[in-house]
Amino acid sequence: MKVRWTGRRGNVGTQKNDILQGTLVLLILKTLHSNGRLHGYAITSHIHRVSSDLLRVEEGSLYPALHRMEQHGWLRSEWGITEKNREARFYALTARGRRELAQEEASWAKLTEGVGRVLRFV
Amino acid sequence: MTWMRRLWNALRPGKVERDIDRELAFHVAERADELRAGGVSADEAVRDARRQLGNFVVQRERARDVNVSAWLDALLRNIRLAARTLIRTPAFSASVIVTLALGIGANGAVFSAIDAILLRPLPFHDADRLVRLSEIRTASAFTNIVPVRLDDWNRLNTTFEAISGYFTDDVVDTTSDLPERIRRAVVTPGFFDVLRIAPERGRRFTEAEHQFGSAPAILLSERLWRARGADPAAPGTTIRSAGMPVTIVGVMPMFPFADPSVDVWAPMPVNAPYAQSRAGGGWFTGIGRLKPGVTLEQAREDLKSVQARLAMQFPDTDRDVAVRIEPLKETVVGGARRSLWLVFGAVSVLLLIACTNIAALLLSRATQREHEVSVRFALGASRTAVCGQLLAEAGVLGLAGAALGVPVALAAARVIQGLAPDLPRLDEVTIGARSLLYTTAAAAVVAILCGLMPAVRGARGGKSLSRSGGGGAQVVPRHSVQWLLVGVQVALSVALAAGAALLLRTSDALSRVEQGFDASRVLTLHVTGRFGEDGGDYGRVVQRINATLDAIVALPGVRAAATTTMLPGIPGGQQQEFHLVEGRAGMEARLIAESRTVSPSYFDTMGIPLLSGELCRRPGDASGVTEVMVNRSFADRYFPGRSIVGLHLAASTPDRITGIVGDARELGSDRDPVPTVYSCFSAAIPVPWFLVRTDGDPLSAAGAIRVRLKQLEPFRPVYDIAPLERQIADAYSQSHMRTVLLTLFAVTALGLVSAGVYGTLSYAVSLRRREVALHLALGALRRTVVQRLLGTTLRVVGMGCAGGLILALMFTHSLSAMLYGVSPSDPATLAGVIAIVVVVAATAALIPAARAAFVQPMRVLRED
Numbered sequence: 006m007k008v009r010w011t012g013r014r015g016n017v018g019t020q021k022n023d024i025l026q027g028t029l030v031l032l033i034l035k036t037l038h039s040n041g042r043l044h045g046y047a048i049t050s051h052i053h054r055v056s057s058d059l060l061r062v063e064e065g066s067l068y069p070a071l072h073r074m075e076q077h078g079w080l081r082s083e084w085g086i087t088e089k090n091r092e093a094r095f096y097a098l099t100a101r102g103r104r105e106l107a108q109e110e111a112s113w114a115k116l117t118e119g120v121g122r123v124l125r126f127v
Numbered sequence: 128m129t130w131m132r133r134l135w136n137a138l139r140p141g142k143v144e145r146d147i148d149r150e151l152a153f154h155v156a157e158r159a160d161e162l163r164a165g166g167v168s169a170d171e172a173v174r175d176a177r178r179q180l181g182n183f184v185v186q187r188e189r190a191r192d193v194n195v196s197a198w199l200d201a202l203l204r205n206i207r208l209a210a211r212t213l214i215r216t217p218a219f220s221a222s223v224i225v226t227l228a229l230g231i232g233a234n235g236a237v238f239s240a241i242d243a244i245l246l247r248p249l250p251f252h253d254a255d256r257l258v259r260l261s262e263i264r265t266a267s268a269f270t271n272i273v274p275v276r277l278d279d280w281n282r283l284n285t286t287f288e289a290i291s292g293y294f295t296d297d298v299v300d301t302t303s304d305l306p307e308r309i310r311r312a313v314v315t316p317g318f319f320d321v322l323r324i325a326p327e328r329g330r331r332f333t334e335a336e337h338q339f340g341s342a343p344a345i346l347l348s349e350r351l352w353r354a355r356g357a358d359p360a361a362p363g364t365t366i367r368s369a370g371m372p373v374t375i376v377g378v379m380p381m382f383p384f385a386d387p388s389v390d391v392w393a394p395m396p397v398n399a400p401y402a403q404s405r406a407g408g409g410w411f412t413g414i415g416r417l418k419p420g421v422t423l424e425q426a427r428e429d430l431k432s433v434q435a436r437l438a439m440q441f442p443d444t445d446r447d448v449a450v451r452i453e454p455l456k457e458t459v460v461g462g463a464r465r466s467l468w469l470v471f472g473a474v475s476v477l478l479l480i481a482c483t484n485i486a487a488l489l490l491s492r493a494t495q496r497e498h499e500v501s502v503r504f505a506l507g508a509s510r511t512a513v514c515g516q517l518l519a520e521a522g523v524l525g526l527a528g529a530a531l532g533v534p535v536a537l538a539a540a541r542v543i544q545g546l547a548p549d550l551p552r553l554d555e556v557t558i559g560a561r562s563l564l565y566t567t568a569a570a571a572v573v574a575i576l577c578g579l580m581p582a583v584r585g586a587r588g589g590k591s592l593s594r595s596g597g598g599g600a601q602v603v604p605r606h607s608v609q610w611l612l613v614g615v616q617v618a619l620s621v622a623l624a625a626g627a628a629l630l631l632r633t634s635d636a637l638s639r640v641e642q643g644f645d646a647s648r649v650l651t652l653h654v655t656g657r658f659g660e661d662g663g664d665y666g667r668v669v670q671r672i673n674a675t676l677d678a679i680v681a682l683p684g685v686r687a688a689a690t691t692t693m694l695p696g697i698p699g700g701q702q703q704e705f706h707l708v709e710g711r712a713g714m715e716a717r718l719i720a721e722s723r724t725v726s727p728s729y730f731d732t733m734g735i736p737l738l739s740g741e742l743c744r745r746p747g748d749a750s751g752v753t754e755v756m757v758n759r760s761f762a763d764r765y766f767p768g769r770s771i772v773g774l775h776l777a778a779s780t781p782d783r784i785t786g787i788v789g790d791a792r793e794l795g796s797d798r799d800p801v802p803t804v805y806s807c808f809s810a811a812i813p814v815p816w817f818l819v820r821t822d823g824d825p826l827s828a829a830g831a832i833r834v835r836l837k838q839l840e841p842f843r844p845v846y847d848i849a850p851l852e853r854q855i856a857d858a859y860s861q862s863h864m865r866t867v868l869l870t871l872f873a874v875t876a877l878g879l880v881s882a883g884v885y886g887t888l889s890y891a892v893s894l895r896r897r898e899v900a901l902h903l904a905l906g907a908l909r910r911t912v913v914q915r916l917l918g919t920t921l922r923v924v925g926m927g928c929a930g931g932l933i934l935a936l937m938f939t940h941s942l943s944a945m946l947y948g949v950s951p952s953d954p955a956t957l958a959g960v961i962a963i964v965v966v967v968a969a970t971a972a973l974i975p976a977a978r979a980a981f982v983q984p985m986r987v988l989r990e991d
Contacts, residue, residue, distance in 0.1 A: 044153070045150065045153075045154055046153065046154050046157040046158070064154065064158075064179055068147065068150065068151065068154075072147075087153075089160075091153055091156060091157070092149065092153060093150070093153045094146070094149075094150045094153070
């Protein structure tokens, strides 16, 4: 539900700004789509890294979102062992999740285009 | 799928929470690692990691699915609310619950009987492969199998794992001072293998014990073993039978055998010289086990060809023999099928009537609560929510009814057992898991049937608050649905009552029918005996039986005594073909007649009149039958206008016809008398039925008879002492059960209908009080008001009756085999039933109609 962005120098928590409800789901779906099987922590790290620290997933929202997505049938999860030999729950996309991703990407594209046009309007 | 998982999660939150805890702990650990790598101290790293994650508990709550919990919460809330609402109207709730409990309980009891008797396989291993075999001969109704032939079938077939046989007889156990009659089943080798039953203690019979002349051995039944003190050391000890010691080799568990009274099992000596003839009547009832995958048809074909080969080999004895194979279960329970399904159908119709009744009640209630529902809608309740709440009420009622229905089912099952003691497998009827499952399912169906329509209508109502605001300009709804439900109840009751009335007419017709014999004040009994007693001298058996008869007749209070091989008035006879020795024209019909062997005193004892000729005489020795009597049907059918007294009839030996007696319904009061030949011989079998006509109550003479027979032969037990009327009633207990239960259900249905009519009309009247009052104030006659209300009711009842008549005509057809002296569409019966239903409904309607007509108009109009 919430993705915080951090300012270039900003620290997490100092400049919190709730933006773009619903983007978390899209980000998770996309992350899993490009990486395959990941645990929750790896998902946050990926988003953080790939967005060049611009986006940081609020951890308090991540897990509820993952569980809801699993219940929707977009993800499936299983317990596994990390390379550090810790027990973690790994998530992967389902066929339904892939369809959902396509839809969300499409609607995101529409949204950004719409917003862009409004901003470009002089 | 996902919905299922959600429900699963919600139902076991413990597991989900543990999973979430583990997952979050992993996250914290990873984050702390990262922070440490960035140079934060270990403690601080963990603290920071946790802080970033936020509150653990909140996480957990958020991660868990709230949707399903909410749904479950709503369900629980609905149930609690429903229970509270129902408790506020205790009279209504109690009457509904009791009605449902009776309906569901009775239904559950009949279902458990059907389940135990008809649906479940017999309690043998792979019981569906067990079949019963019989020998069918054109000239005789005996179906028992000759020993050597049974052996041939067993050796020559290719479709059976094994075929075995048994017969039962009585032996006298003289182990203790008092002689005791015990029932023995003599079995061929492999009998227990076919049934796959092993002794509980001890062992089976050995090969050697099945050889002629070996030391006698028996297996005790568990019942006899327990009756004798359940001695664990019993195997190896002996009992004395006919003065001979017999070794007990083991104890057999109780299992549902064709003859549940069997006390001991004995081995048949297969090579006994007296069992080697192919001619004559058979001994054994055959039981076989099919090989896996073999169908009944294949087995029939197989044994047909086996018997065809035997017929070529032994044309004299085997030419006219055919094999009959039926599933064993069918031979055990087949006779009960129709009665049970009939009762089940009837009790289900009754439950349906009860449901309809309750649906109408709930509907009225829902309408009364329109205001409440409107408020809920106004406060934003969704239609689903309101519907759910109303359904929950029906559900709570249904569940309460089912819970209370279980004890009712237990009691009802006992009633069925009491009413029809001759139903097969009755001791297997229990209210078990399957019955409970059925009852629960029935309750669910009932709740949906009762609740759905009221719930949907209730939820549809209340579109605005003003509608049910009770203003003066209230529009009176027509309540067509309630009246429709009343019509359905009437229709179903008419059909049910028609069935009951036809059965009642049948039993009435049967009680009026001219039996041709007098069963009252006749006592029946058996005196122990068996083939081969007295060293095989049958003449002494004949003397013994004649002496017993003479001793009984000499007693004070005894008018006459006789013996017979079969009791009169009980279904199941034997047809046989006779020839007239003096010859008849070849074109005439074959002389097929019911064959019964009785002592000459039988006709006097049973009150069957001698029409012409004279009574036959008792043959003095073992030479058997020399004289026969025939009944009027026999003479009239086969020899119209010809005197046959003095001629000779032959089945095996030529016997002189000495006289003609009146027709008697020997085969049961529902069967017309058939041509019958009575062979006069008091000792056709060693254990004939004794019939004793007494001056007073037959049972009061039993003591004296017992004492006298004990004086005569102290070591010969007397048993099966019962009045003939009770023996006949027992044989008809299934039809009695049908009649009693259907009548009971029909009366209950009528009660429900009158309650339904009363309730619906009362309710309609309560809504139309103002309208009625206005009419009265404007000068309408009270009589007119009553007439109009009655007219409304009777119109509905009339339509219900018409529908019921159609239902009845469709359904009573299936009864035709159970009816006597009345046709399934008997107009008088159906008209009578409709008259009763109309009168009951009109009576029920009269009270609310009169109450409406006698209101004080001005008071009602001023009320608001």
